Amino acid sequence: MLDNQKVTELLRKKGFKVTPQRLAIYNALCNTKAHPNAEMIFNKLQPYYPTMSLATIYKTVDILHEIGLITILNVGEDAFRYDANTSSHAHICCTSCGRVDDIMMDFNECLGEVSKHSSYDVHRHQFYFYGTCSECQAKKVKAS
Amino acid sequence: MLDNQKVTELLRKKGFKVTPQRLAIYNALCNTKAHPNAEMIFNKLQPYYPTMSLATIYKTVDILHEIGLITILNVGEDAFRYDANTSSHAHICCTSCGRVDDIMMDFNECLGEVSKHSSYDVHRHQFYFYGTCSECQAKKVKAS
DNA sequence: TTATATTTTAATAACGATTATTATTAATTT
DNA sequence: AAATTAATAATAATCGTTATTAAAATATAA
Numbered sequence: 001m002l003d004n005q006k007v008t009e010l011l012r013k014k015g016f017k018v019t020p021q022r023l024a025i026y027n028a029l030c031n032t033k034a035h036p037n038a039e040m041i042f043n044k045l046q047p048y049y050p051t052m053s054l055a056t057i058y059k060t061v062d063i064l065h066e067i068g069l070i071t072i073l074n075v076g077e078d079a080f081r082y083d084a085n086t087s088s089h090a091h092i093c094c095t096s097c098g099r100v101d102d103i104m105m106d107f108n109e110c111l112g113e114v115s116k117h118s119s120y121d122v123h124r125h126q127f128y129f130y131g132t133c134s135e136c137q138a139k140k141v142k143a144s
Numbered sequence: 145m146l147d148n149q150k151v152t153e154l155l156r157k158k159g160f161k162v163t164p165q166r167l168a169i170y171n172a173l174c175n176t177k178a179h180p181n182a183e184m185i186f187n188k189l190q191p192y193y194p195t196m197s198l199a200t201i202y203k204t205v206d207i208l209h210e211i212g213l214i215t216i217l218n219v220g221e222d223a224f225r226y227d228a229n230t231s232s233h234a235h236i237c238c239t240s241c242g243r244v245d246d247i248m249m250d251f252n253e254c255l256g257e258v259s260k261h262s263s264y265d266v267h268r269h270q271f272y273f274y275g276t277c278s279e280c281q282a283k284k285v286k287a288s
Numbered sequence: 289t290t291a292t293a294t295t296t297t298a299a300t301a302a303c304g305a306t307t308a309t310t311a312t313t314a315a316t317t318t
Numbered sequence: 319a320a321a322t323t324a325a326t327a328a329t330a331a332t333c334g335t336t337a338t339t340a341a342a343a344t345a346t347a348a
Contacts, residue, residue, distance in 0.1 A: 017315055017324055038305080053327045058306060074220045076270075078335080079305060092264050105261045110254050114273055117249045120236050122275035126220075129258055131266035161295055161344050182334080197298045202335060222306080223334060 001030050001084060007069070014067045021052055025060045029070055029084035035091070035100040037079040075100055075128055090127035096136035103129065145174050145228060151213070158211045165196055169204045173214060173228035179235070179244040181223040219244055219272055234271035240280035247273065 002010070007026055008018045016022075028044050029036070036044070038057045045052060061082050064070040073081040075093045081100060083091075090103040107127065114122055132140070146154070151170055152162045160166075172188050173180070180188070182201045189196060205226050208214040217225040219237045225244060227235075234247040251271065258266055276284070 074218050076218050092262055103258060103261050105257050113249050114247060117247050118236055119278040120275040121281055122273050124274040126272045128270045129266050130268040131264040134263040137265055
């Protein structure tokens with residue numbers, strides 16, 4: 001969640017040029033909790049950058065991921081989702097409506113366990129939970 | 145990890161027909177720890193079922209998943225992987241060689257935490273770890 | 289056991305997310 | 319401000335997966 005100035009510095013430091021599109025894509029990710037995929041980002045920016053193509057989205061999220069500004073999520077859909085919140089947290093997906101939410105909780109104990117149970121040098125982790133969100137739970141009660 | 149007789153029973157009970165292809169695909173998954181994707185399964189069975197097509201693999205793993213015999217993994221590659229071990233366990237992927245291993249450990253504490261931190265009704269979860277496997281660690285030491 | 293109804297298979301085409309290509313345009317450097 | 323270099327946008331290509339359909343195999347019942 002850096003401001004444009006910091007992002008500009010970081011891009012330059014890593015040898016990438018700074019463009020309005022790149023800042024816009026990063027900002028779009030900062031200003032949502034919906035964990036959008038490429039198409040969602042595209043649709044959101046379309047009114048402001050009508051000439052921008054999906055390929056630019058893909059290339060940009062690639063770069064943002066490479067320089068550690070975003071996380072790539074893989075909840076089991078056909079498309080990837082992107083998250084500007086790179087702090088250690090898990091995600092939970094509603095199997096009914098498809099929304100993806102954050103779970104802010106500490107997984108340090110889990111991580112310690114993993115080191116004990118494997119000979120890997122662990123760099124990164126990704127926790128996904130699947131269930132029914134409260135809204136969809138309410139809908140089901142109403143329907144029955 | 146059921147034997148063919150049990151699988152046959154289960155398929156029939158769920159309204160699916162039993163075919164040699166289905167049993168072969170399930171057995172192939174039972175007899176490996178490599179968490180293969182569709183193409184790997186296809187290549188493995190090719191010598192024994194030379195006329196079988198990839199579409200059959202996809203349709204079959206879909207059915208096997210539907211009746212709860214296998215788990216679908218999504219480690220961030222372009223293809224899905226499949227696992228006949230449906231017991232609660234995590235997976236760890238080597239970012240260097242791409243192999244995927246099991247981590248047999250208990251995540252019940254984690255799951256309890258999640259219920260506390262979210263209003264979801266949690267059904268299912270999937271934990272992925274990423275790092276360097278011991279073989280690739282050794283290679284790196286040698287190379288340096 | 290055999291015929292029949294129904295599903296599955298296999299081959300092919302279609303689909304859709306992502307990536308590659310390339311001419312044009314824009315950002316950086318001097 | 320010009321030159322250099324990289325990024326954008328448009329398009330086509332790629333590839334995993336899904337849909338379609340005729341032919342083959344399975345299950346059911348006589």
